[in-house]
Amino acid sequence: MLKRPVIGITMGDAAGVGPEIIVKALKHSDIYDICAPVVIGDWKFLKKAIEVTKSDVSLNLIEDIKDARFSYGQIDCFNIDIIPEALPIGEVSPTAGNAAFQFVKKAVELAQQKKIQAICTAPLNKEAMQKGGHKFAGHTEILARLTNTEDYSMMLSSPKLKVIHLTTHVGLVKAIEMINPERTYKVIKLADEVLTRAGYKRPKIAVSGINPHAGENGLFGNGEEEKKLIPGIVKAQQEGIEVSGPYPPDTVFFRAVNGDFDIVVACYHDQGHIPIKVLGMEDGINVTVGLNGGVIRTSVDHGTAFDIAGKNIASEKSMLAAIRSAVELVPEN
CATH class of the missing domain: 3.40.718.10 (Isopropylmalate Dehydrogenase)
Incomplete structure (x- = not known):
């Protein structure tokens, strides 16, 4: 057999x-x-x-x-x-x-x-x-x-970094429109499930912000982090998932590479793809989750x-x- x-x-x-x-x-x-x-x-x-x-x-x-x-x-x-x-x-x-x-x-x-x-x-x-x-x-x-x-996501994985996406093949304006607390929660949950199946004990999940500096308390953007991301993060935390953020997009991937997080939730296509591909296109793979x-x-x-x-x-x-x-x-x- x-x-x-x-x-x-x-x-x-x-x-x-x-x-x-x-x-x-x-x-x-x-x-x-x-x-x-x-x-x-x-x-x-x-x-x-x-x-x-x-x-x-x-x-x-x-x-x-x-x-x-x-x-x-x-x-x-x-x-x-x-x-x-x-x-x-x-x-x-x-x-x-x-x-x-x-x-x-x-x-x-x-x-x-x-x-x-x-x-x-x-x-x-x-x-x-x-x-x-x-x-x-x-x-x-x-x-x-x-x-x-209906509820699925694209995950990119390389030896040093894993990224899962809230949105993928849509324009940037449309991507931001599509993000909402429930989508944020569901992708966090998908990330937790796939890494748990892969053998991680309690996956450490970081959520990237949408705006520069993750909005910096309303200084940049129109409160997208507070409206679209944080409620989904809180819901996942209440279920015992080890997730935090939103973090400034310009540093969160660096922190993940250095071991602070097991995976980063990216808000749109290029936000997640660029760091993976900078690390080496030949080493990266794509996984459809969910x-x-x-x-x-x-x-x-x-x-x-x-x-x-x-x-x-x-x-x-x-x-x-x-x-x-x-x-x-x-x-x-």
């Missing part, structure tokens, strides 16, 4: 670096020691990636997870053959965008059927996906829709990198980190 968790790795946009970083990651034998990986995508582009990376591996094409071999040196591919072989590499393509969506859709189906225990996604291109007919802002929103989840049905999803924390696709330049470090994190998040039986 297979004891390793089955991790479904979606190919992402086939015109980007996804196929390459997947092949490179699966050349690391230790991955097969900790999990049973299966790629969900179009086999033709895995084959191209094997050639580009000069990898001594073969493909095992499957139509059902039970046919996978999970053997190092042979990549299992749940084949969704929907992209023309002549697809240009390194260009925005509606065809590749639609395919990337279909790979994620199949992965969610397999997760809901308990045939895989977690999903790990290679990058998709938002422009290509939308031109392919799927009007989503990104993976997080796709997964929320496919799992009928999906219904216990669906687990991790991802690389970089894009499709069309400019280097097909050139055997892209690093697999973030993909390796994402696979390992997916394994860590799978509950023990």
Whole structure:
């Protein structure tokens, strides 16, 4: 009986670096020691990636997870053959965008059927996906829709810093409008739950302010911290969650890196993404927190990198980190 968790790795946009970083990651034998990986995508582009990376591996094409071999040196591919072989590499393509969506859709189906225990996604291109007919802002929103989840969040994780977001793919004015005490409370609770599952005893959670200096007692802004953040923080504290703030955004991430906090609640996309990426894009991963049905999803924390696709330049470090994190998040039986 297979004891390793089955991790479904979606190919992402086939015109980007996804196929390459997947092949490179699966050349690391230790991955097969900790999990049973299966790629969900179009086999033709895995084959191209094997050639580009000069990898001594073969493909095992499957139509059902039970046919996978999970053997190092042979990549299992749940084949969704929907992209023309002549697809240009390194260009925005509606065809590749639609395919990337279909790979994620199949992965969610397999997760809901308990045939895989977690999903790990290679990058998709938002422009290509939308031109392919799927009007989503990104993976997080796709997964929320496919799992009928309303309360979810994007968490970024690196070796030195973890960040979870109140809002993500919206403009700054809209982001501030969307923040309210209940959303603040729910994201704090999600942060506490995911870190507790990961083995933290009492996660120390910090909430970043919205305004410079977290408003500095009304000096900056219009009382957003008092109206939108503090009531949610107090509610979480009353439930025994170790959360504090709001703290000035220009220092709270530094303090977290130095060990004062286990995770920071960021108010909007760039507030959380910039510190993670400054610390090193190759080391960061993306986790969708709170999906219904216990669906687990991790991802690389970089894009499709069309400019280097097909050139055997892209690093697999973030993909390796994402696979390992997916394994860590799978509950023990």
